[in-house]
Amino acid sequence: MLRAGVDLGGTKIQVAVIDPDGEILGQCRVPTPQDHGPQGVLDAIAHSVRDAVADASAQLDQLIGVGVGSPGQIDVDSGTVSHAGNLPDWSGSVAVGPRLREALGVPIEVGNDVQVAVMAESTLGAGRPYSSMIGVFCGTGVGGGIVIDDQLWLGRGAAGEIGHMVVEPDGAPCTCGKRGCLEAYAGRAAMEIEARRLVAKGKKTDLFTIMEHKGRTRLASGVWAKALAHHDHMATKLITRAEWALGIGIASAVNLLDVEAIVIGGGLGLRLGAPFVDRIRSQMMPHLLQPEKPPQVLLATLGDLGGAVGAGLLVEHTVAPTEQLGAVGDHDD
């Protein structure tokens, strides 16, 4: 009764094989192929699932299914992914579910990458003791997910976009085209644009030197973490601004929803860690209607594997193992 989960991102594919308790038995992580379009990505996913299964000392036919957490717009029923701008040459709609089923011979479930990561934290991570929580995932953007009565609340399909709550009317430009969104202050993409703007104006920072030392072309989360550890003035200022915006957005969400817990995750959240979470909590407090009854504000505990584990949870225990028999092995390459 094993399940595999795939965290499909623009730069890496992370796979985890989990047992019925969500324990990780095997894993595999590869760069997302950039040169062969969707087929290259799907091939890499299929390979990685096989490798992770081998890492778990298991066989493919022991999997009751594979869950895929993907960026873009997901059609859960058909298993298609469209508008996934982060993925290479991903134009139109790609039948991720059917094509992986063909390649692996097991049932495939496809879900939203942030939402599966939030459900992983709710079910197995920091949010486990609570039946209501909001996941706030700071990475390139600021994604989120709302858990109510232990279930993900999807609204009409797009709920959870805490990154696009307005924290300052007519404020900083957001990558979504609007202004003053939380993501315009606390998303890595917007933070990098602001850092480059300040540098162009002659401001000093070690952010880009650290980036080059690390062999990166973008201000990855680790770059921000290192610059902050070295008390870089610009990095400190921009991260403090991000915490200020997160405090406002989270407090507004808490005043509206009165959830038990806030779980901070994502690349930036994980790299900046507990001190970042503590400072966000401090920034939240003055805006709470009931400061005497604050929610728990917690760091995600599943780390970089949360997305893959959460994708694995998409596969229901109830999928009949017999459904996959016969196809297994036919597509081995």
Place this chain on the structure above:
Amino acid sequence: MLRAGVDLGGTKIQVAVIDPDGEILGQCRVPTPQDHGPQGVLDAIAHSVRDAVADASAQLDQLIGVGVGSPGQIDVDSGTVSHAGNLPDWSGSVAVGPRLREALGVPIEVGNDVQVAVMAESTLGAGRPYSSMIGVFCGTGVGGGIVIDDQLWLGRGAAGEIGHMVVEPDGAPCTCGKRGCLEAYAGRAAMEIEARRLVAKGKKTDLFTIMEHKGRTRLASGVWAKALAHHDHMATKLITRAEWALGIGIASAVNLLDVEAIVIGGGLGLRLGAPFVDRIRSQMMPHLLQPEKPPQVLLATLGDLGGAVGAGLLVEHTVAPTEQLGAVGDHDD
């Protein structure tokens, strides 16, 4: 199988007697007694329920129960109301449920005034076609309620406070003591404070003249409506500012929760009516993450009786009618 609902406010008590379909069969409205503390208020409620039952050409023993929507902090299990600053001499905790049960001899349910009004709109009013909605009630303050899967979401007991979402950091002072809350722009109390501040600075307005003509000491909703209809500059400016803040707060809530509908109610909402709702919708649109898929923004349809009808809905159909037998009549006065 009749139910009575009581909308208990600081200035008036409104009672409705409803049939199983929520149709209003009888009603009664009296000023809230200001001089005899909680006992005076409870006596007035009991009298008004009897009068509303008579108005419905019914008998008290036909009621399966009475619901009370009250301001303040409600303990649903014990039926007590505390911290109800709007109610006269309401210090400590008042056992509204038990004392009304004693006076009327029927089961009593007590709930939050805004929440019952939101449930009335969800069940019988503008929100009826939708399983998810947010009620935004603009009166002295800005109250709200969140309906998810046709159920009120209460969080840890305090969910729905859309009036205390931050729409402008370090913005206008709010009656809650914080700054920049939606209520600081769109609540009548805060709007009146701002109007008085502007008058003290020498700004002109007919708001206070209209107030005096109407024999009021406060800028009631009808005063704002009349001033707006007469194109009073200050009234127009402050109501436009309220719509701006409502647009931001509602859009943030929609980006977070992706509900199907927003229902605008409360005294100010009802008096300013459909044009107010249209302007709020326009102010919301630029801040939506998915402007191509906006929620419905609707005016509450149950009007001033929504609170009383919603309170009546607190009484479950399943309350056994026999529970009340015997006591009825014993306490007739």
